[in-house]
Each structure stands twice: as structure tokens, then as C-alpha cells.
Amino acid sequence: MSPQPTSTNRVALALEDMKEGLCSIHVWPMLGWQEIKQRYRRSALGPFWITLSTGAMIGAMGPLYGKLLGQDFGAYLPFLGIGMIVWMLIANLLNESCATFTSASGYIQQLKLPLTVHVLRTVFRNLIIFAHHLVVIAIVLFFYPPKLDWTLLLMPVGVAFIAINAVWLGILLGLLSARFRDIPQFVGSLVPLLFFLTPVIWKPEMLGRYRWAADINPVTHFLEAVRAPLLGEPVSWQTWVALTATTIVGYTVALIAFSRFRTRIAYWV
Amino acid sequence: MTTPRIKADSVVVEFPIYGSQSRSFRRTFIRAATGGRLARDSADRVVIRALDGVSFDFREGDRVGLVGHNGSGKSTLLRVIAGAYVPVAGSLDVVGRVASMLSITLGMDPEATGFENIFLRGAIMGLSPSEIEERVDEICAFAELGDYIDMPLRTYSSGMSMRLAFAISTSLKADIILMDEWLSAGDASFTAKAQKRLLELVEQAKILVVASHSPETIHTNCNRILRLDHGSVAGETTLVAMPHGTGMDESSRLAQPDSNARERSKPESSVPKMSQLSLEERLQIWTSRGQPSYDENNLVTWSQSTDFLHDERFLAAYRRGMASGHNLSMFAGSDGDLRIRWRVAMYCWAARHAARLPGDFVDCGTGTGIYSLAVCHYIDFNATGKSFWLFDTFEGIPEEQMSDDERTLGRADENQARFGPCYERARENFAPYPKARLVRGKVPDTLATAAVDRVCYLSIDMNIAYPERAALEHFWPRLVTGGIAILDNYGWLPYRAQKAALDEFAAQNGVEVMMLPTGQGLLIKA
Numbered sequence: 043m044s045p046q047p048t049s050t051n052r053v054a055l056a057l058e059d060m061k062e063g064l065c066s067i068h069v070w071p072m073l074g075w076q077e078i079k080q081r082y083r084r085s086a087l088g089p090f091w092i093t094l095s096t097g098a099m100i101g102a103m104g105p106l107y108g109k110l111l112g113q114d115f116g117a118y119l120p121f122l123g124i125g126m127i128v129w130m131l132i133a134n135l136l137n138e139s140c141a142t143f144t145s146a147s148g149y150i151q152q153l154k155l156p157l158t159v160h161v162l163r164t165v166f167r168n169l170i171i172f173a174h175h176l177v178v179i180a181i182v183l184f185f186y187p188p189k190l191d192w193t194l195l196l197m198p199v200g201v202a203f204i205a206i207n208a209v210w211l212g213i214l215l216g217l218l219s220a221r222f223r224d225i226p227q228f229v230g231s232l233v234p235l236l237f238f239l240t241p242v243i244w245k246p247e248m249l250g251r252y253r254w255a256a257d258i259n260p261v262t263h264f265l266e267a268v269r270a271p272l273l274g275e276p277v278s279w280q281t282w283v284a285l286t287a288t289t290i291v292g293y294t295v296a297l298i299a300f301s302r303f304r305t306r307i308a309y310w311v
Numbered sequence: 312m313t314t315p316r317i318k319a320d321s322v323v324v325e326f327p328i329y330g331s332q333s334r335s336f337r338r339t340f341i342r343a344a345t346g347g348r349l350a351r352d353s354a355d356r357v358v359i360r361a362l363d364g365v366s367f368d369f370r371e372g373d374r375v376g377l378v379g380h381n382g383s384g385k386s387t388l389l390r391v392i393a394g395a396y397v398p399v400a401g402s403l404d405v406v407g408r409v410a411s412m413l414s415i416t417l418g419m420d421p422e423a424t425g426f427e428n429i430f431l432r433g434a435i436m437g438l439s440p441s442e443i444e445e446r447v448d449e450i451c452a453f454a455e456l457g458d459y460i461d462m463p464l465r466t467y468s469s470g471m472s473m474r475l476a477f478a479i480s481t482s483l484k485a486d487i488i489l490m491d492e493w494l495s496a497g498d499a500s501f502t503a504k505a506q507k508r509l510l511e512l513v514e515q516a517k518i519l520v521v522a523s524h525s526p527e528t529i530h531t532n533c534n535r536i537l538r539l540d541h542g543s544v545a546g547e548t549t550l551v552a553m554p555h556g557t558g559m560d561e562s563s564r565l566a567q568p569d570s571n572a573r574e575r576s577k578p579e580s581s582v583p584k585m586s587q588l589s590l591e592e593r594l595q596i597w598t599s600r601g602q603p604s605y606d607e608n609n610l611v612t613w614s615q616s617t618d619f620l621h622d623e624r625f626l627a628a629y630r631r632g633m634a635s636g637h638n639l640s641m642f643a644g645s646d647g648d649l650r651i652r653w654r655v656a657m658y659c660w661a662a663r664h665a666a667r668l669p670g671d672f673v674d675c676g677t678g679t680g681i682y683s684l685a686v687c688h689y690i691d692f693n694a695t696g697k698s699f700w701l702f703d704t705f706e707g708i709p710e711e712q713m714s715d716d717e718r719t720l721g722r723a724d725e726n727q728a729r730f731g732p733c734y735e736r737a738r739e740n741f742a743p744y745p746k747a748r749l750v751r752g753k754v755p756d757t758l759a760t761a762a763v764d765r766v767c768y769l770s771i772d773m774n775i776a777y778p779e780r781a782a783l784e785h786f787w788p789r790l791v792t793g794g795i796a797i798l799d800n801y802g803w804l805p806y807r808a809q810k811a812a813l814d815e816f817a818a819q820n821g822v823e824v825m826m827l828p829t830g831q832g833l834l835i836k837a
Contacts (some may be wrong), residue, residue: 068434068439068440069434069435072430072431072434073434076420076423076431079420079422079423080420080422083422084422148414148417149417149418149435150395151390151395151396152390152393152395152411152413152414152417153393153394153395153411153417153435154393154394154395154409154411155435221329305397308395308396308397309325309326309327309396310327
């Protein structure tokens with residue numbers, strides 16, 4: 043370890059951290075599972091409580107917003123249901139990314155674990171909870187089956203994009219939140235706003251000539267990449283471009299920040 | 312294979328303090344009573360400099376003890392070595408597998424079962440599931456949890472969870488072991504077993520770094536002491552020659568003062584040999600131990616229990632003895648306390664023991680009654696129904712009984728300065744004890760005048776050899792079985808004539824005087 047690492051050296055060390063973190067496959071899945079178990083220990087339904095409440099919310103909102111927006115009920119309910127579930131995954135990732143490092147201060151200040159482990163733990167945990175919620179989607183699709191074709195296979199690709207992007211998001215938000223404790227509050231207030239700006243309850247085409255307002259929102263594309271295949275709709279090429287671009291830009295920014303401040307995180311948390 | 316090593320070169324660790332937009336912090340170093348130095352970094356933020364240019368080179372065989380008061384940087388240094396904190400300046404090289412025992416419960420979940428916790432904690436320690444699988448039976452057996460291993464950790468007693476945490480954390484062999492205070496676990500019966508296991512682990516490790524406030528820990532387990540103060544190395548001591556390299560390295564500034572030190576110490580030995588150290592080094596070790604538990608009358612200890620110092624009954628008796636109106640204080644303005652608590656405690660113990668035996672109490676060399684008053688008060692002498700025979704000239708040491716040697720060693724001066732007529736004072740002091748009998752005159756002349764047949768307690772403190780030996784010769788045959796004799800000046804070098812005379816008597820009678828650390832001699836009649 044040289045006293046003043048060069049910038050290339052720093053990037054290499056940051057990448058090493060990410061690689062080592064990813065390779066610690068017996069650490070982060072276990073920590074993620076443990077957190078879920080901790081949260082729902084001795085609760086009979088466990089994570090399915092959120093599934094239930096989400097299901098109930100969709101059941102109530104579906105007819106209401108379907109009516110308000112003049113939508114065909116059979117088409118709207120799957121749209122809303124899937125949208126809500128995917129949105130919850132994204133919203134939780136946004137919120138919980140902020141606590142990625144601060145909530146692991148005990149580990150960070152005492153152990154030499156790759157910091158990426160804590161990011162992966164957060165992502166893994168949310169994917170597990172998302173998997174529970176797939177039950178709601180399954181029920182909705184059972185009653186209102188879409189035309190199923192090969193596009194369904196793109197759904198895991200969409201989820202993978204969310205997971206991959208959640209990693210850089212976790213690094214960046216976790217790092218910023220460790221240093222600036224206003225960030226979690228800021229993100230916490232931004233997420234509900236984002237909910238209304240993202241086509242979860244409304245459809246982008248309802249905006250007519252203002253559709254671009256939905257398209258410039260990256261969250262729209264993450265949502266689309268999972269929702270459209272489940273509804274049997276094609277995923278537009280713009281969405282894939284947007285996701286790829288977001289991934290590249292996100293990792294670049296996160297890697298710059300992580301390289302520069304990785305060793306400071308232990309002092310901040 | 313690379314050799315384990317920890318090399319630090321001017322390591323600096325600074326904790327930024329956010330949210331204290333401090334008006335009061337000037338552009339200067341502020342030296343706090345404890346803790347790291349407060350400073351400002353280049354960006355003008357307030358920082359705590361927890362480590363300030365720490366350099367060292369720990370190599371194979373080093374057993375390093377980190378000492379220093381709270382906030383001196385010991386724990387921070389351990390965390391830096393563990394790899395949690397990266398120094399803001401300087402460099403640190405750690406070669407070898409590190410087992411960090413800084414927090415052995417880290418990663419354990421109270422809601423998870425003991426069994427699950429073995430896997431949780433194991434993963435945190437860097438073990439793969441298969442590696443944990445290999446150890447799990449051994450850990451369960453060692454922790455002695457029985458069927459509890461399948462119960463949630465929250466149902467455990469604190470001793471049980473410590474046992475489990477200890478068993479897991481000590482199951483991993485490593486090149487470098489880091490500990491913040493020596494680990495201990497569980498109840499008394501488990502402790503011995505746990506210590507054995509920990510010592511075995513430490514034994515096989517190449518480097519040990521332990522931070523501790525306990526002198527025993529440091530001196531039992533370490534061969535190097537690194538003293539931190541305000542985040543800097545305030546001193547480094549090497550206790551024995553290192554097994555590696557040339558034996559000594561340049562960083563041990565105070566190590567082995569002379570060149571043949573290495574030949575005197577055996578490299579394979581890891582036990583520090585205090586006798587080989589210079590006075591300066593010893594002073595440093597003593598200082599590192601903090602407050603002694605006892606420091607009076609040429610007797611200093613840091614580790615021994617001194618419970619009697621908190622025994623109110625003893626202290627009251629002690630105060631009574633000190634208030635006897637003696638003239639022995641060396642310093643003007645003294646409160647009369649001679650600071651000889653441990654010596655007095657020996658008499659009190661002997662008296663309590665003797666009170667249950669047949670026979671009387673005898674004190675040769677009573678003076679104003681410093682010891683015997685304390686004894687009477689301590690055992691409530693009137694309740695024993697015994698007589699207390701108190702022999703003394705009550706006017707100092709008879710000059711004609713002194714040998715030339717004793718005169719040279721200062722007995723005559725002592726007589727002049729400290730012993731004057733005190734008969735009246737002694738009579739007054741012992742007035743509450745009707746069966747305390749003062750026998751005034753020179754020992755041994757007076758011994759025959761007193762009708763003492765059986766003695767259970769004999770105190771001899773006449774500061775010269777001739778009457779002391781005569782008194783012991785007179786009373787030894789009269790001492791009952793189990794009776795105790797305490798020879799006050801026995802082990803004190805300026806009174807060596809007495810030791811020679813008393814040893815001679817003892818040898819003739821087939822006994823040996825027990826030399827107490829207080830300088831007193833002890834005989835028990837068989």
C-alpha cells in the first residue's frame with residue numbers, strides 16, 4: 043500500500059473491492075437472508091405481509107384509477123399490479139441504498155470486508171423480497187392472462203438490469219449518505235415524487251405529445267423492461283438503449299466516486 | 312511462503328468531525344487530556360488525529376503488547392492493522408492471515424440459533440461454508456451448549472453466548488492475531504479451558520498484537536511493549552531477545568542495554584526476564600502498569616489482591632496501632648501512619664489464628680504498642696480471656712546489647728532518634744485490656760520473671776540480635792502446637808545480624824523461617 047495511491051492505482055483497488063465483493067458468494071447472500079429473517083422472525087406470514095398489502099392496494103386502486111383514467115379494467119389491472127410491484131423494488135432499492143454503509147458501520151469499522159459486500163447484501167435482500175411479491179403478479183396474470191409469447195423471456199433481463207444498476211446506485215448513494223447525512227432524507231422525499239412522475243398508475247401514451255417527459259426518466263425504462271414482457275408487449279429499442287446508457291454512465295460515476303473515497307467510508311460511517 | 316510481518320511507517324489516522332462547525336477551534340493543535348489530538352486538516356476541517364506518525368516493524372515471533380491510557384490510539388491501531396481503516400498518510404504492510412478478535416460477537420444475531428450463528432460468524436471471519444462445516448462439531452463440543460445449540464441465541468445466558476462466540480472466534484488458525492484486551496469467556500470452570508485454547512491459538516500464530524490495560528496480560532503474554540500516548544509511540548520495550556533475525560532490530564530503542572544481553576537470554580524462551588533489564592527499562596514497565604494495588608514500606612505490587620485494605624475492621628485496628636503515640640515517623644508533620652498496613656495485617660492474621668489455641672500472647676519489643684494494640688483491637692482481646700505479655704525496656708534498645716556490626720548499621724542512631732521513654736504511654740494505651748501485662752526491663756533478664764507457661768502468639772521486634780535470639784530460645788519450647796512466631800525485622804537487610812542469629816536457632820531446632828514479602832519472618836510450631 044503506497045502512501046499516496048495514484049489515480050490508476052485507486053481505480054484498480056476499487057475494482058478489486060468490487061470483484062472480491064462479488065466473489066464473496068458465501069457472505070452477502072447469507073447476510074441478506076439473515077436480514078430478512080431478522081425482520082420477519084416469528085411472524086407467520088413474514089415478507090408475505092407486504093405482498094398481501096400490496097395485493098390489497100392493487101385490488102383497491104385498480105378499479106378506482108381504471109375508472110378515473112377511463113381504462114379497460116381487464117387491461118389496466120395487470121398493468122397497475124406489475125407496475126406497482128416493480129416500482130416497489132426500485133423505490134426500496136433507492137431508499138435502502140442510502141443506508142448501505144451506515145447500517146454496516148460495525149462491520150466496516152472492524153473488519154476488512156470488501157465494501158461491495160454491503161451493497162450486494164442490500165440488492166440481494168430486495169430481490170428476495172421482490173420474489174415474494176411475484177405471487178401477486180402471478181395471481182393477477184391468472185385472472186387476466188395477457189397474450190403470452192417469447193417476449194416474456196425478456197422479463198428476467200429487465201430484472202437483471204435493475205439488479206446490475208442497483209449495485210452502482212448502492213455504491214454511490216451509500217457513499218454520499220455516509221458523508222452527507224441529508225442524502226437519505228433527500229432521497230426519502232424524492233421517491234414519492236418520482237412515483238407520480240413515473241408511469242406506474244398512468245401510461246406514457248396518455249401524455250400524448252408530452253410523452254418525452256416519461257421517456258427522459260430512466261426509471262420508466264427499468265419499469266418498462268420488466269412490465270412490458272409480462273404484459274406481452276414489446277420492449278422498445280429506446281428502452282434498451284436507455285438502460286445500457288444508464289448502466290454505463292452509472293458505473294462510470296460510481297467507480298470514480300468509489301475510487302476516490304473508498305478508503306474514507308470507514309471514517310464516515 | 313512469505314513470512315508474516317506488520318510494518319508501519321509513519322501511519323497517520325485522522326477522524327473527520329462533521330457537524331461541529333467549531334468556533335472555538337483555533338488553527339492550533341489542542342492537546343486534550345486523553346484521546347487523540349484535535350487538529351485541522353488541509354481542508355480546514357476539524358479532525359481527531361487518532362494516530363500520529365506511528366512506525367514499527369512486527370515480525371515473526373513478536374508478541375506485542377499495546378499499552379497506553381484510554382484514547383491513546385490502541386484500538387484504532389488494531390483496527391488499522393485489521394484493515395478496517397486505511398491510513399490517511401504513511402504506509403502499512405500486513406503480510407499473513409489476520410484473525411481479528413476485536414469484537415468476537417460481531418455478526419452474531421440474537422434471533423438466530425446457536426448453530427446458525429456459527430455459520431454467520433464464520434462467514435464474517437472469512438470462512439467458506441465447507442470450512443465452517445469442518446469446525447462446527449468441534450465448536451459445538453467446546454462451547455458445551457448441548458441442545459441449546461438449536462435454540463435462538465437470545466435464550467442464552469450471557470455466559471453461554473460468550474462461550475459460543477469464543478469457541479467460534481478461536482477456531483480459526485491465523486498468522487497474526489489481534490486482540491483488544493485478552494479474551495476470556497464464561498464462568499470459572501470454562502475459563503481455564505478457554506484460556507488453554509486461546510494460548511494454543513496464540514502459540515501457533517506468528518505475531519500477536521494485544522492491547523491491554525492489564526499488566527499481567529502484557530507481562531505474561533508479550534515480549535514487546537509498544538506504548539502509545541496521544542496517538543504517538545511514546546516508548547518501545549523489548550523484553551527478551553527476538554527469535555528472528557539478529558535478535559534486536561533498530562526500532563527497539565530501549566532494548567537490551569548491553570551487548571551480551573542476548574547471550575544471557577535464551578531465544579526460545581518467551582518469558583520476560585525482569586532481572587536482565589536495566590533500571591530504566593524496568594521503570595518503564597512499572598509505569599506502564601498504572602497504579603499499584605499496594606505501595607508501602609518497600610513493597611509494591613500491581614497484581615496482588617489487597618482486600619485487607621478495604622476491610623474496615625482491619626483498618627480500624629490499624630488506625631488504633633498507628634495512634635499509639637509512637638515517635639517512629641521519619642518525616643516532620645506526619646499523621647503517625649507508618650504506612651505498614653501489610654506488616655500489621657500479618658500480625659492480625661496470626662492473632663486471629665492464635666486466639667483459638669491454648670496459651671497466652673507475647674510481644675517482645677512492644678514500644679508504645681503499635682502492633683499489639685492493633686492486634687488487641689482486631690481480635691477483641693478481652694473476649695479471648697488470655698493474657699498478653701508485653702516485654703520492653705520502654706526506653707529504647709539497650710546500647711550494651713548491640714554488636715559492633717549493628718552499631719554500624721545504625722541501631723544506635725535509631726535509638727537516639729526514635730525510641731525514648733514510653734512506659735507511661737504504653738500503660739495508658741493498654742489500660743482497656745486488663746490482662747495485658749507490661750513487663751518493663753531488658754530481655755532476656757525479664758523473661759524468667761513472668762510466669763508464661765504456654766504461648767500461642769509470639770511477636771519479636773527488638774531490632775537487635777542478642778535479645779531476639781534469647782527470646783526465641785526462651786519461648787520456642789513454650790509455643791503450643793500451631794502457635795505462631797512473627798519476627799518483625801527478619802528479612803530486612805539493615806537488620807541482617809538478626810536474621811543470621813534467628814536462622815541459626817531455627818536450624819538447630821530443625822525448622823526454617825518463612826520469609827514473608829513484607830520482610831517479616833514467620834515460624835509455626837509443629
